[in-house]
């Protein structure tokens with residue numbers, strides 16, 4: 001939903017993130033390290049980062065492993081933040097950025113050794129189709145890795161409707177067992193699922209570390225300007241802060257990794 005100057009409109013969560021220039025996933029760098037270690041990343045890996053947001057993981061991998069990364073996001077604004085970050089971090093030559101929807105990626109099948117996404121599938125209604133598309137572009141024997149948040153307990157939170165509205169899709173957050181079932185049905189081999197509780201204070205520290213102080217200060221400047229000038233952003237921020245903090249105690253995240261079978265008979 002575009003940001004508007006009306007008084008009743010509410011900006012979508014991702015539109016707001018794109019305007020401000022901040023994205024994040026649960027677990028910060030440690031979760032990304034865990035995910036990519038399970039995917040056996042190394043210097044020679046051809047990696048696809050799906051739903052790259054402002055490009056923190058892409059630039060991190062290019063710096064740490066020196067590998068080539070292709071990164072896609074549906075939002076041109078996110079892709080442009082990623083481009084800026086890649087230049088600022090001196091790794092623009094290692095990263096190819098593409099505006100694309102993960103449900104129909106503009107790549108031939110069997111291209112990448114590792115296809116990963118973090119905090120992206122919760123914004124997609126058709127999660128099995130999204131996983132299939134990630135699998136399609138992975139080489140046989142390559143890895144698909146996903147990091148997503150979910151409800152820990154089976155009793156769906158009373159805030160499910162509010163969460164779905166913020167994330168912009170029905171079937172946004174699944175339960176832990178919903179994710180496990182989805183993963184088992186993925187057709188991937190050697191599936192692994194590492195489950196973690198969400199710790200709010202750690203998430204705040206991780207977010208600062210993930211985005212970086214210099215970037216955070218600039219993003220806060222943009223956020224304050226938007227808050228002052230765009231009612232749609234003001235309404236969205238107020239709605240998100242109406243969340244009781246204990247909702248988070250019912251949330252966890254999972255690092256899910258599986259291997260595309262070598263052959264499909």
Ligand SMILES: C[S@@+](CC[C@H](N)C(=O)[O-])C[C@H]1O[C@@H](n2cnc3c(N)ncnc32)[C@H](O)[C@@H]1O
Pocket residue numbers: 014023024025050051052053054055056057072073074075078100101102103117118119120123124
């Ligand atoms: C919460 S952000 C996470 C970004 C990044 N992975 C990170 O960890 O910082 C979710 C991202 O997924 C992107 N996204 C959501 N749905 C998508 C889709 N169908 N195709 C491609 N990107 C999508 C959004 O534009 C946004 O940049």
